[in-house]
Amino acid sequence: MLSRTADHLYWMARYIERAENMARVLDVTNYMSLMPNAFHNEAGQWRPAVLIADTTTAFEEYYGEYSAANVIRFLALDERNPSSIVSALKRARENARAIRAAISTEMWENINAMWIEFHSIASENSVLDKPEEFCDWVKSRSHLFRGVTYGTMLRDDAFNFVRLGTFMERADNTARLLDVKYHLLLPSAAEVGGAMDYYEWSAILRSVSALGSYQKIFSDAIESWRVAELLVLRHDMPRSLHACLDEVTPILEQLCSTRGWECLRLAGELHASLHYGRMENIFQQGLHEFLQEFIERNYALGSEIQHTFLNVPDSTV
Amino acid sequence: MNMNISNAYDEMRESGGNVRDIYQTFAHWLQCTNIGKLNQKSREAELLFRRVGITFNVYGEDAGAERLIPFDIVPRILSAAEWQVLSAGAIQRVRALNAFLNDIYHGQEIIKAGILPADFLGNGMYRPEMQGIDVPGGIYAHIAGIDIVRTGESQFYVLEDNLRTPSGVSYMMEDRKMMMRLFPELFRRYSVAPVEHFPQVLLNNLRATAQPGVSKPTVVLLTPGAYNSAYFEHAFLAHQMGIELVEGQDLFVKGNAVFMRTTEGPQQVDVIYRRIDDDFLDPLAFREDSMLGVPGLVSVYRNGGVTLANAIGTGVADDKSTYTYVPEMVHFYLGEEPILSNVPTYKASIAADRKYILAHLAELVVKEVHGSGGYGMLVGPSAGKAQIEEFRARIIADPGNYIAQPTLALSTCPTLVEQGIAPRHVDLRPFVLSGKTVTLIPGALCRVAMREGSLVVNSSQGGGTKDTWILNDAQ
Known part of the structure; x- marks a missing residue:
């Protein structure tokens, strides 16, 4: 193509x-x-x-x-x-x-x-x-x-590039949403467990169409750390970071049959951090730091995709 | 003053008012259909066209402004017998024009024979780069649009030949699709020759004109880009043929070959159906400010590394100053009598003609020799005094740049306008395809001047289109 x-x-x-x-x-x-x-x-x-x-x-x-x-x-x-x-x-x-x-x-x-x-x-x-x-x-x-x-x-490379775009963007957007909200909400959570807390966190879930899923999975009070887990590590949550990388990695495996190893490596690394990551460790590192790093690495992967497939510099042809 | 419509040949009605045979069924249907329903169908068509994005951009308007070409729901109908004459005439003409191009870029026998003047090569459209170059199959104009007008029962004239990058074929196909969607009942009553296979025929021809030795040629369509006025058509044809729609930036030259940049690395291209004018094809060969072309393309082309369709330099054959010689070309190359006539044409470069033109400006249509798209044109009978005087000055200043023709009473066809159904002037552009054989799909772009009395059918001047029905024999 x-x-x-x-x-x-x-x-x-x-x-x-x-x-x-x-x-x-x-x-x-x-x-x-x-x-x-x-x-x-x-x-x-x-x-x-x-x-x-x-x-x-x-x-x-x-x-x-x-x-x-x-x-x-x-x-x-x-x-x-x-x-x-x-x-x-x-x-x-x-x-x-x-x-x-x-x-x-x-x-x-x-x-x-x-x-x-x-x-x-x-x-x-x-x-x-x-x-x-x-x-x-x-x-x-x-x-x-x-x-x-x-x-x-048609299920060809064109389809792969469309899906790649969707999930690269979604991963970035979910990470930003969670980062900003988490950052803003926690310091003001004076009334932890209070009604406002419930509404704020449920609103975040609602914004990624995950309120129902949350209740189904945890069937428990809405806790900030569970919300974070849902949007970062749960592979079965369609807008979570893990779910996005679950899509991105195999697409790149198909596209990188002859070249683009660096794309594959970056994606694999990012995917592994979510696939094998534990929420405790992420909180220890600091969720904000983790998300900031994710946004940067996701951006780097995007640039690599851009150079490998989309705007190939003349020197490489 | 405009053309007096009542004097023109009407496609549907005889001068006495009786409906012609081929329109009988349609006229009956029209009578039984109320105007409200027609208007509603017409609006529906407009909505559909806009949704499908069948739009064109007008030069000089905001970049990206997209407009619809008005679509008229009354078809232009031609009988099998009429089509027989038109198609034979158009094919004959294109065969002669291809032979002429091959000759003018090789032995130039037609000049030696004294049919064309010795100074003919001074024509600005002649491309010295093409002299002595062999193109596959000797085909220069793979796709030609022949503009034909009618003034009487069997009076058809060729108004001009379009051999560079003729456009409009997507409208032939989309108009048909629209008519079948809006009025399926009419297609049950008429046996209309289908046109959908046009892209397949074109693709086969393009493949057949790859350089000898290429077994599975890669064909691409080269477009100036999404802001070109005919972009919809480029995308449409590429889609229909299943080939890549490329821009200049997607191609590059390496060695004696052209490649496109793909996600899997460079891929060689064998045939380029280009919808970019000669001037913009290659900044190294023609206009160096062209951002649309591919540097080095022309040199690869001349060395036989790639096929261009249409060939470079076809403009020398469809130029308005060459036009007058086409009947002679039919005699000279084919030894046949021309089936279709030319419109009588006066050349301002010839003293006697110029005198006649200047004395009859108010009756004539004056055109620029290299102009197209209805720009730079004077329609004498409908022009004001100031405009006529302006043209007089321009012709005297640069006579070589102008020709003139009598104002023909183009035939009219019933058309849905604000006041209801009324006659409007029409022309016809069938598309002739040259490959191993020269063929014509039974259909055409029919353009209609939507303004009462207007003779200018160009879409850039507010013209619309109609579906053209070529009837099968047994009607």
Whole structure:
């Protein structure tokens, strides 16, 4: 397959996944802001969402104040923000358009219809008025696109690059979400075991569609360390770091049949740390330190994938 | 003043108002279908086209602005007998044009015979790089679009030949798909020749023109990229043929071969169906500011390391100043009588013609010799005084750059417009494919001028398209 085609496929998937995760963050932030007696002020509630996307500098330059309306505008509709939902959806569709011959007709029509529909539903008024409806729409479009991809795409390398993009992005997003939330919540958990604690942690689970799974697995009170375990080490939790690397590693094994050993090595190493890791050790190291290191190593793997397959420098041909 | 529509030949109705035989069934159906339903179907088509992303970009508008070409739901219908004449004529013309290209880049017998003037090679479209180069099968124009207009029952004229990178075939196929989806009942009543196999025929031809000795040729489609006006078509054809859609940056030259960068390392390319103009193909050979091309490509091509379709330098044959000689070429190379006629053409470079042109500007259509897409054109009868005077000055300043033709009363076809069904002028572009044989898929792009009385059918000027039905014999 053309390297450029692989590049577009990979980034198409990454941007769709990014849009979905951004919607999840926005949705849960909005939900928490509706809780009575929230122990944070408005800025305290909304700032973490911007923090997760690692875009505080740009936000403070354009908006300044962390109000609900500002954060929603910035994360959902502001094209100046490269991580906003609109930017991610637009880029996903542009990548798809550049390779519409390489994906199935249904996939192209689906992503194109998404972009057309976006313009009819995503007015500033309607998004600010009902952010939850908008976030649901983004999530369901992402589900739809993944469904049409799984249902119609030939199982060749193109399919592998799409999945690779999805899981590389998801691993990064889950790690960031957990890192920011964990960091913010723990110091303020004065009322450990209290009602607010329950809502905060359940909100995190809800944001990665894992509340039901948590209850099924532990059937116990929601404890912060169990939440962390679920999102880091549980291989059967579809958005956990372990589950993402469970997908990435075999994909790379298939793609690296003749070259790209460094990709394989980096992925294998990262996978092993999750596959054989123990939560006690991670907490000893410090969850924040562990997640920061994960984000960096995942990024390094992404760069290696980029150099090996997607933008091959001339010197290597 | 616009063309008086009532004088034009109407595809559906005789001048007395009676419906022509081939349109009888359609006319009956139309009568039984209320206008509300037609409008609703038309809107449905627009939504579908937008969803499928059958859009084009207009030069000069915002980068990335995508527009739909208006699609009209009334088909252009041609009988088997009419098609017989058109297809034979178009094939004959392309055979002559390929022979001409082979000749002009080799022995130039046609100049020696005095049919073309000795200074013909001064034509800006002649590519000295191609002189003496043999191309596989002697085929230069693998894909040709022949623009044909009609002015009467059996009066067909070739308006121009498109031998460089003709576009529009995706509309021929998508319009058909749309019609079958919107009005399946009509296809039960008419036996319409199918067109879906076009990409297969094209692919077979492209494979057949690989350099001798290549056993399983790798064919790719080279596009300028997603912001090109015809990008949809490039993607569509690549998808239909199952070949890679590449941009210049995906290809590179090493030794006497062209490779594409793939995720498994470099892979050699044997045939390039290129949708990039000559000028932009190779910054080392032509325009050095071209970001679209592949450095070194032309040198590999000249050494026989890769096939380009269409060949480099076909512009010398479809240039408007060459056009007038095509009937002569049919005589000269094929020893046959031309089946299709040319439109009478006056060349401003010839003193007598120029005098006639300047005296009759208000009646003529004036075109730039190298122009295309309906740009740089004067339609005398509908132009204002200022525009006519502007062209007069331009022609006097640079006569070699202009030709003129009588304003033809292009035939009209019923078309759904705001006021209901009304006649609009149409043309026809069938696509001729040259490989081991020269063939024509029974279908064509039919372009329609959506504005009342307008004769300009180009999509860049607001023209629309119609599905073209070639009927099987037994109707």
